[in-house]
Amino acid sequence: xxxxxxxxxxxxxxxxxxxxxxxxxxxxxxxxxxxxxxxxxxxxxxxxxxxxxxxxxxxxxxxxxxxxxxxxxxxxxxxxxxxxxxxxxxxxxxxxxxxxxxxxxxxxxxxxxxxxxxxxxxxxxxxxxxxxxxxxxxxxxxxxxxxxxxxxxxxxxxxxxxxxxxxxxxxxxxxxxxxxxxxxxxxxxxxxxxxxxxxxxxxxxxxxxxxxxxxxxxxxxxxxxxxxxxxxxxxxxxxxxxxxxxxxxxxxxxxxxxxxxxxxxxxxxxxxxxxxxxxxxxxxxxxxxxxxxxxxxxxxxxxxxx
Numbered sequence: 001x002x003x004x005x006x007x008x009x010x011x012x013x014x015x016x017x018x019x020x021x022x023x024x025x026x027x028x029x030x031x032x033x034x035x036x037x038x039x040x041x042x043x044x045x046x047x048x049x050x051x052x053x054x055x056x057x058x059x060x061x062x063x064x065x066x067x068x069x070x071x072x073x074x075x076x077x078x079x080x081x082x083x084x085x086x087x088x089x090x091x092x093x094x095x096x097x098x099x100x101x102x103x104x105x106x107x108x109x110x111x112x113x114x115x116x117x118x119x120x121x122x123x124x125x126x127x128x129x130x131x132x133x134x135x136x137x138x139x140x141x142x143x144x145x146x147x148x149x150x151x152x153x154x155x156x157x158x159x160x161x162x163x164x165x166x167x168x169x170x171x172x173x174x175x176x177x178x179x180x181x182x183x184x185x186x187x188x189x190x191x192x193x194x195x196x197x198x199x200x201x202x203x204x205x206x207x208x209x210x211x212x213x214x215x216x217x218x219x220x221x222x223x224x225x226x227x228x229x230x231x232x233x234x235x236x237x238x239x240x241x242x243x244x245x246x247x248x249x250x251x252x253x254x255x256x257x258x259x260x261x262x263x264x265x266x267x268x269x270x271x272x273x274x275x276x277x278x279x280x281x282x283x284x285x286x287x288x289x290x291x292x293x294x295x296x297x298x299x300x301x302x303x304x305x306x
Contacts, residue, residue: 122152
């Protein structure tokens with residue numbers, strides 16, 4: 001019994017107090033393994049995803065050959081094409097062993113592969129079959145493949161793809177394939193990647209809506225709102241091309257552009273929020289080069305016009 005003024009002792013009974021200590025629960029071996037495996041998965045999975053999708057990862061010759069023929073993973077084919085381009089840039093003679101594959105892939109079913117392939121073939125103007133293959137790619141169903149083929153042909157001193165290059169400067173108009181109602185749409189002013197969804201069209205008597213996607217990377221200039229009705233071939237959206245695409249087209253027209261192309265060049269000389277200073281500068285330089293050739297047609301005799 002405590003004396004007056006003393007505080008009662010409320011501490012837990014000690015080991016000698018007669019009360020048995022409460023045992024502490026510990027994880028079982030299986031729980032520890034599961035906990036450790038889960039922690040590693042959280043760390044490892046993002047790394048493995050990055051490792052398998054990063055185009056900069058070096059591929060050995062055998063891996064590169066394997067990736068070029070991996071029809072189940074088109075991104076592997078793209079990765080191999082990018083690394084072939086890098087080896088071409090370093091002047092490696094051994095890279096020529098894959099040149100027949102570059103010609104073969106010009107007709108590949110995946111658009112992104114054909115697009116990359118057209119760009120790679122422009123890195124070596126001595127490649128057997130490259131010139132003729134690029135000329136055929138000017139009739140590709142994809143505007144981006146046609147454009148990249150035309151840009152690569154300029155490296156060969158061939159201006160046959162000039163109309164396709166001018167088209168890279170122009171907005172793309174997306175039309176409805178059938179009568180229907182817009183049930184979902186992105187907003188005007190939104191940046192969009194190539195293949196990105198612009199709007200979704202519900203067609204009567206059809207269970208699934210039709211996705212209307214952008215064939216180019218750029219920015220949505222205008223688009224029908226949700227609830228709007230469309231007819232066949234109705235213009236649903238307009239997409240302005242991305243700055244990178246515009247800049248490459250302007251650089252090519254600097255070499256092969258003609259006076260008739262100035263109507264497509266001049267809009268990019270304006271000081272607008274969506275046009276960078278580099279693009280504006282390139283547009284001005286391109287017009288100056290075109291005007292100079294109009295006065296002196298022999299300014300760039302190395303370029304062969306169709």
